[in-house]
Amino acid sequence: xxxxxxxxxxxxxxxxxxxxxxxxxxxxxxxxxxxxxxxxxxxxxxxxxxxxxxxxxxxxxxxxxxxxxxxxxxxxxxxxxxxxxxxxxxxxxxxxxxxxxxxxxxxxxxxxxxxxxxxxxxxxxxxxxxxxxxxxxxxxxxxxxxxxxxxxxxxxxxxxxxxxxxxxxxxxxxxxxxxxxxxxxxxxxxxxxxxxxxxxxxxxxxxxxxxxxxxxxxxxxxxxxxxxxxxxxxxxxxxxxxxxxxxxxxxxxxxxxxxxxxxxxxxxxxxxxxxxxxxxxxxxxxxxxxxx
Amino acid sequence: xxxxxxxxxxxxxxxxxxxxxxxxxxxxxxxxxxxxxxxxxxxxxxxxxxxxxxxxxxxxxxxxxxxxxxxxxxxxxxxxxxxxxxxxxxxxxxxxxxxxxxxxxxxxxxxxxxxxxxxxxxxxxxxxxxxxxxxxxxxxxxxxxxxxxxxxxxxxxxxxxxxxxxxxxxxxxxxxxxxxxxxxxxxxxxxxxxxxxxxxxxxxxxxxxxxxxxxxxxxxxxxxxxxxxxxxxxxxxxxxxxxxxxxxxxxxxxxxxxxxxxxxxxxxxxxxxxxxxxxxxxxxxxxxxxxxxxxxxxxxxxxxxxxxxxxxxxxxxxx
Amino acid sequence: xxxxxxxxxxxxxxxxxxxxxxxxxxxxxxxxxxxxxxxxxxxxxxxxxxxxxxxxxxxxxxxxxxxxxxxxxxxxxxxxxxxxxxxxxxxxxxxxxxxxxxxxxxxxxxxxxxxxxxxxxxxxxxxxxxxxxxxxxxxxxxxxxxxxxxxxxxxxxxxxxxxxxxxxxxxxxxxxxxxxxxxxxxxxxxxxxxxxxxxxxxxxxxxxxxxxxxxxxxxxxxxxxxxxxxxxxxxxxxxxxxxxxxxxxxxxxxxxxxxxxxxxxxxxxxxxxxxxxxxxxxxxxxxxxxxxxxxxxxxxxxxxxxxxxxxxxxxxxxxxxxxxx
Ligand SMILES: Nc1ncnc2c1ncn2[C@@H]1O[C@H](COP(=O)(O)OP(=O)(O)O)[C@@H](O)[C@H]1O
Ligand SMILES: Nc1ncnc2c1ncn2[C@@H]1O[C@H](COP(=O)(O)OP(=O)(O)O)[C@@H](O)[C@H]1O
Ligand code: SF4
Ligand SMILES: [Mg+2]
Ligand SMILES: [Mg+2]
Numbered sequence: 001x002x003x004x005x006x007x008x009x010x011x012x013x014x015x016x017x018x019x020x021x022x023x024x025x026x027x028x029x030x031x032x033x034x035x036x037x038x039x040x041x042x043x044x045x046x047x048x049x050x051x052x053x054x055x056x057x058x059x060x061x062x063x064x065x066x067x068x069x070x071x072x073x074x075x076x077x078x079x080x081x082x083x084x085x086x087x088x089x090x091x092x093x094x095x096x097x098x099x100x101x102x103x104x105x106x107x108x109x110x111x112x113x114x115x116x117x118x119x120x121x122x123x124x125x126x127x128x129x130x131x132x133x134x135x136x137x138x139x140x141x142x143x144x145x146x147x148x149x150x151x152x153x154x155x156x157x158x159x160x161x162x163x164x165x166x167x168x169x170x171x172x173x174x175x176x177x178x179x180x181x182x183x184x185x186x187x188x189x190x191x192x193x194x195x196x197x198x199x200x201x202x203x204x205x206x207x208x209x210x211x212x213x214x215x216x217x218x219x220x221x222x223x224x225x226x227x228x229x230x231x232x233x234x235x236x237x238x239x240x241x242x243x244x245x246x247x248x249x250x251x252x253x254x255x256x257x258x259x260x261x262x263x264x265x266x267x268x269x270x271x272x273x274x275x276x277x278x279x280x281x282x283x284x285x286x287x288x289x290x291x292x
Numbered sequence: 293x294x295x296x297x298x299x300x301x302x303x304x305x306x307x308x309x310x311x312x313x314x315x316x317x318x319x320x321x322x323x324x325x326x327x328x329x330x331x332x333x334x335x336x337x338x339x340x341x342x343x344x345x346x347x348x349x350x351x352x353x354x355x356x357x358x359x360x361x362x363x364x365x366x367x368x369x370x371x372x373x374x375x376x377x378x379x380x381x382x383x384x385x386x387x388x389x390x391x392x393x394x395x396x397x398x399x400x401x402x403x404x405x406x407x408x409x410x411x412x413x414x415x416x417x418x419x420x421x422x423x424x425x426x427x428x429x430x431x432x433x434x435x436x437x438x439x440x441x442x443x444x445x446x447x448x449x450x451x452x453x454x455x456x457x458x459x460x461x462x463x464x465x466x467x468x469x470x471x472x473x474x475x476x477x478x479x480x481x482x483x484x485x486x487x488x489x490x491x492x493x494x495x496x497x498x499x500x501x502x503x504x505x506x507x508x509x510x511x512x513x514x515x516x517x518x519x520x521x522x523x524x525x526x527x528x529x530x531x532x533x534x535x536x537x538x539x540x541x542x543x544x545x546x547x548x549x550x551x552x553x554x555x556x557x558x559x560x561x562x563x564x565x566x567x568x569x570x571x572x573x574x575x576x577x578x579x580x581x582x583x584x585x586x587x588x589x590x591x592x593x594x595x596x597x598x599x600x601x602x603x604x605x606x607x608x609x610x611x
Numbered sequence: 612x613x614x615x616x617x618x619x620x621x622x623x624x625x626x627x628x629x630x631x632x633x634x635x636x637x638x639x640x641x642x643x644x645x646x647x648x649x650x651x652x653x654x655x656x657x658x659x660x661x662x663x664x665x666x667x668x669x670x671x672x673x674x675x676x677x678x679x680x681x682x683x684x685x686x687x688x689x690x691x692x693x694x695x696x697x698x699x700x701x702x703x704x705x706x707x708x709x710x711x712x713x714x715x716x717x718x719x720x721x722x723x724x725x726x727x728x729x730x731x732x733x734x735x736x737x738x739x740x741x742x743x744x745x746x747x748x749x750x751x752x753x754x755x756x757x758x759x760x761x762x763x764x765x766x767x768x769x770x771x772x773x774x775x776x777x778x779x780x781x782x783x784x785x786x787x788x789x790x791x792x793x794x795x796x797x798x799x800x801x802x803x804x805x806x807x808x809x810x811x812x813x814x815x816x817x818x819x820x821x822x823x824x825x826x827x828x829x830x831x832x833x834x835x836x837x838x839x840x841x842x843x844x845x846x847x848x849x850x851x852x853x854x855x856x857x858x859x860x861x862x863x864x865x866x867x868x869x870x871x872x873x874x875x876x877x878x879x880x881x882x883x884x885x886x887x888x889x890x891x892x893x894x895x896x897x898x899x900x901x902x903x904x905x906x907x908x909x910x911x912x913x914x915x916x917x918x919x920x921x922x923x924x925x926x927x928x929x930x931x932x933x934x935x936x
Pocket of ligand 3: 586
């Protein structure tokens with residue numbers, strides 16, 4: 001029998017298809033950010049933490065009083081803004097990615113279990129997410145920060161703690177849909193265990209949603225980290241993060257705008273790029289859209 | 293002659309190429325008659341219907357050629373505004389899924405009334421009695437009460453009757469039914485077909501009846517046109533087509549249907565599957581599946597050959 | 612007669628009611644949808660039982676109870692003499708290996724994220740009956756049987772047409788050589804020209820591996836082609852049952868006659884004297900008293916609305932539930 005299913009599909013054609021419509025500018029921004037964050041040790045012109053009071057509050061090089069030694073100026077303690085930006089990007093990206101990985105895994109697992117099991121398990125998990133989602137985020141974060149003490153790990157835990165409930169919610173909804181599909185009933189007829197059905201049948205089908213949600217929330221996690229730092233509950237000084245830099249700079253916003261402005265811009269760029277990238281991923285993973 | 297379609301072509305321009313959904317379709321339909329358009333899914337039946345109403349999904353789809361003569365006027369040449377008037381006044385349509393074509397937030401009485409007001413100039417005060425009259429026409433029991441119900445409160449068969457009432461409220465001369473009974477159970481289907489026939493006898497409307505079900509077609513149609521891959525491959529009066537199919541596709545299709553009144557130990561089956569319209573074989577579109585294939589079939593599309601006054605088919609075997 | 616055949620599946624007094632709840636906060640049961648209401652039938656080894664009826668009459672629910680996807684409200688399903696709902700441990704595993712299913716919608720039946728090879732091999736892996744090293748060969752064999760080429764194993768379901776997807780579903784159900792396959796409307800969603808291919812394939816399976824089928828369909832012609840015995844359902848009840856030829860040549864129940872009449876195409880010379888039923892199928896939430904068919908029946912008598920007719924023998928290997936007989 002002639003199979004139209006075996007029509008030719010070269011690997012090259014597949015790649016072309018997958019790459020079609022990649023948002024090049026956001027992709028470029030993100031790749032640059034990541035490279036800078038990784039190689040900050042080598043490319044940063046100065047130490048991010050070393051203070052130099054004689055050079056404090058220098059403006060960027062194009063303004064009167066600025067110099068090319070400190071391209072983007074210095075902060076109140078005379079630290080190079082550009083170098084801090086590079087290291088800050090590293091910490092912010094690590095924090096947000098780690099938080100997302102933790103929050104996503106936890107939330108997805110609970111969502112899968114709630115959706116698959118139904119009944120009281122479902123009710124229990126969903127009431128827990130209700131509680132999480134109705135607590136004021138910042139209050140919760142501050143509580144956690146105070147009880148755990150400000151540290152790198154704390155921030156990751158806080159952000160993950162706020163995130164998981166959203167994932168659990170959305171994933172549960174998706175699972176409820178997939179669970180009604182005949183292939184799940186057929187898996188049960190074949191004798192598949194609950195674990196097998198969750199891991200082989202349900203999880204792969206919600207993975208897309210999960211990935212897209214995750215990219216969409218990277219930006220949110222960075223902002224969250226920023227807000228926490230802003231409130232003094234973030235990464236402890238002198239370690240730079242984009243959020244803490246904005247927060248440090250706010251006192252000087254009238255006199256030395258560059259201290260807060262550049263990290264702020266960096267956050268904006270990452271968030272925007274991530275969102276655009278997430279939009280693309282959502283479309284790219286949709287098999288129907290991909291075929292058009 | 294009420295409707296004459298000549299060499300109608302409707303193409304879709306997609307990223308993967310041109311889909312010739314309707315590829316040179318011609319037929320005629322007289323007032324009071326029923327023409328059945330039969331074919332498998334994807335053969336272009338619905339697109340043919342939408343083309344008649346000039347409702348092909350734009351901009352991907354476009355009528356690429358041909359004429360649609362309704363009462364002698366070519367619909368292909370009409371402006372959008374003229375078409376809107378014609379759709380209301382002369383042609384109406386019943387679709388398969390009445391849940392989709394009825395608005396869930398209005399009562400069915402409201403929806404029939406809306407159609408009556410739009411298409412007939414009758415005084416406001418008489419609209420209600422007209423609604424009841426329409427519902428009665430489609431044999432809805434207790435029409436006064438039913439008019440106050442919402443679509444979801446009705447069964448599939450009842451909803452399909454309401455769709456009928458709406459379609460008939462503009463007093464069309466041509467009614468297009470696109471798989472109106474496909475989602476109904478057989479006994480309800482039989483009721484609906486009987487209803488359509490009765491109304492046709494009362495109003496003299498011409499019906500273009502689209503279906504994939506040869507059993508349904510046998511019950512309601514005067515003539516049958518069989519579509520395959522965007523073209524009509526055979527056309528004949530219903531009885532003649534069902535008893536003496538000439539095109540290999542029609543023949544094979546009839547043979548591969550399980551029979552209701554005799555035991556068959558093994559059905560002959562048609563090999564392969566209908567072509568995707570993007571990868572049409574050269575020559576006759578049926579040849580990869582045809583039991584009678586000959587060299588000419590693979591090279592050129594066969595011409596439409598008249599076997600007698602009313603029966604014609606396009607197949608090299610017949611020439 | 613079936614006395615000489617061993618019975619594979621036996622359904623006794625099976626009921627399945629779905630509670631209908633009411634209220635926003637405090638849910639209370641307002642009634643029951645009597646989807647399946649006290650049915651009995653048996654399916655001999657190596658045979659096909661056709662279960663016919665209009666949509667909503669409880670065919671799929673019956674199948675789901677047999678497949679242990681739903682618990683029966685009461686009654687029993689016995690497979691090789693054992694009550695299916697009491698099976699556990701090794702017995703249950705044996706049942707899962709012996710009973711498979713093919714559903715109506717091939718798109719929903721195949722996990723869109725799994726390759727066809729894994730889809731077919733799942734029952735083999737789960738059963739633990741087949742050594743890992745043999746699984747690949749078994750998948751190949753199954754694909755071969757349903758007429759798909761070997762490369763298909765590496766493809767995803769969306770790369771196939773509807774008919775081919777149903778072939779994959781059949782290949783999966785067949786892979787373990789089960790004793791029984793439940794076919795729930797296996798060709799209803801397929802194109803007319805493809806249906807015979809799939810039906811013939813199922814017949815071949817039965818011939819080769821001696822599989823029994825429970826074939827569920829609303830299409831009487833399909834059922835006639837495939838089945839040895841048939842049972843006609845109306846609103847959760849079996850109204851007529853028997854050997855195929857018996858039921859098709861002497862339909863007794865007025866509902867069966869109406870179904871046959873509605874389904875049969877007009878033939879030349881046929882005076883159109885078909886029975887067109889009036890009225891609609893009643894709701895299983897509130898079935899009519901007496902005979903459930905009486906509001907639509909053209910031969911009803913006084914007793915029809917009062918007493919419920921029981922399924923009684925009426926001729927050789929033929930049963931009907933109707934006061935006329
Ligand atoms: N919007 C569209 N874009 C591209 N192709 C289309 C579109 N709508 C329909 N087609 C193609 O036109 C063909 C005929 O479709 P249709 O008339 O709906 O078939 P049917 O006979 O089942 O009613 C199909 O093969 C389909 O692929
Ligand atoms: N899970 C369920 N909850 C409530 N009602 C159901 C459920 N499943 C089926 N039903 C009802 O049971 C009746 C029989 O359904 P079904 O067995 O699917 O019929 P069939 O397969 O014959 O079309 C229908 O009225 C349907 O609405
Ligand atoms: S033209 Fe040839 S291939 Fe086409 S139907 Fe006729 S005999 Fe078959
Ligand atoms: Mg259509
Ligand atoms: Mg069903």
